[in-house]
Amino acid sequence: MNLSCPAQVGVELSRSRHDRAVEALKRLSFDDDVDAAALKTVDLREGDILAELPRLDRVSHAYCASLLFDDPMLARLGAALDASNVESFAALSSVPTKRFVQDGAPRRARMTWNPAGGGSDVFVYRRRKSYDKFHFTT
Secondary structure (H helix, E strand, C coil), rough: CCCCCCCCCEEECHHHHHHHHHHHHHHHHHCCCCCHHHHEEEEEEEEEEHHHHHHCCCCCEEECCCCCHHHHHHHHHHHHHCCCCCCCCCCCCCCCCCCCCCCCEEEECCCCCCCCCCCCEEEEEECCCEEEEEEECC
């Protein structure tokens, strides 16, 4: 396993999924193909991503499994991302945000809950640059 980023942070709201992630990380430490030093950079937190985002100053990329979020929750996610240091993020829903632009059309990805089915859309966003607000036509 290659952990190429200097720090990895995971925030999980569900205690049972957080506990499974912690156990999986422990199992990885016994894998000869895994860099043990890289595992020490992984920070798994149990908590609410909306509360954690402003405190994650070293996180540049984020993912949120937002498939079942309602519109008010998606708006809160967008506001939290806008206030964060995140440069790009991916979500399973279209997220309203002022400081990000969608990076192309949604991509289809297989998910564990429907491996034989058609997958789910993944929306990818990047932080808006100052020139993104201008639209040029030819």
